[in-house]
């Protein structure tokens with residue numbers, strides 16, 4: 001049994017901790033913030049559980065599969081329907097009652113016709129424009145993209161509860177400032193000794209920590225890692241400006257608007273829970289552009305606003321990811337969507353979290 005410190009209690013860290021503890025290691029998770037979940041967390045405001053941007057679960061991906069496996073009661077999820085996804089200026093991806101158009105749309109998507117509004121839209125919705133991903137595209141087209149009745153944070157809570165049940169300590173409010181030869185130094189001056197470290201604190205914090213560990217490995221591996229930024233607006237409204245539509249895609253502006261309540265009625269039947277995202281463009285203008293897209297497509301939404309949460313700049317994903325074991329000679333393994341994986345987004349976090357935990361045996 002080895003002493004393993006997991007740094008970061010986002011999806012990657014929680015998943016790594018679950019697999020490490022089930023392989024018999026003694027695990028401690030250290031989290032800088034006061035609550036777990038990282039970018040997958042949410043904030044309660046006037047009855048709405050507001051997220052850091054739209055989060056759709058791929059029910060065939062490793063994150064959801066693990067949540068299901070850990071739960072005595074299966075999470076209740078509802079799928080995003082293709083007939084309820086509208087491409088702005090063109091119409092639904094699968095128009096009901098227009099078999100010919102539905103078949104044409106399907107054909108263009110299958111052929112991946114560049115510039116075709118339907119293909120460009122599903123491509124954007126499947127990965128928020130990070131990069132094309134066959135698995136996520138297939139899942140979206142098979143209606144496997146879903147919304148949970150307990151919100152994204154409910155699924156994170158299931159990971160936390162599983163760790164609690166087996167006695168793993170998740171210490172919050174605990175910022176790691178450096179790691180050095182089996183010692184983890186905290187901002188409050190404490191040091192934690194361990195046999196191995198899983199670094200799952202997001203690429204930005206990982207970079208600051210790893211740069212000091214080995215400058216050469218750091219610079220040769222992290223030089224090309226590039227974050228993709230987004231802005232997002234979540235809003236609880238007393239009205240239903242989406243009129244039952246699950247999603248509107250403005251692919252020319254790299255933007256999408258989702259109504260969680262239309263997809264998952266268990267979240268509430270009066271009003272709507274709008275979640276909008278925009279990627280690309282310059283940092284300063286992103287949030288203003290997204291607001292004006294909301295003004296255009298959901299006219300009057302502001303006068304029905306109950307609660308909102310805005311992110312001007314948030315990392316949604318990465319390209320040119322790094323290998324999980326580049327620091328294995330220091331007994332440090334890496335996890336998160338910035339680490340190479342066949343998956344993207346939360347599924348990459350879950351996949352790399354598992355890989356790091358399973359990789360422990362090769363470095364101990």
Ligand SMILES: Cc1cc2nc3c(=O)[nH]c(=O)nc-3n(C[C@H](O)[C@H](O)[C@H](O)COP(=O)(O)OP(=O)(O)OC[C@H]3O[C@@H](n4cnc5c(N)ncnc54)[C@H](O)[C@@H]3O)c2cc1C
Pocket residue numbers: 007008009010011012013030031032033036037038039040052053054055056057058128174175176177200201202205230232277314315316335336337344345346347349
């Ligand atoms: C706008 C947006 C939309 C998204 N949409 C989707 C979607 O539709 N579907 C999907 O599957 N995924 C989606 N994602 C992706 C998903 O949220 C992330 O991939 C996932 O949450 C990343 O988890 P993580 O654990 O790697 O990182 P993070 O969530 O960033 O967690 C890292 C944790 O480490 C902690 N930490 C940082 N530094 C330190 C330190 N020095 N010491 C201790 N702790 C530290 C942080 O506080 C944080 O809790 C979206 C993300 C965003 C931002």
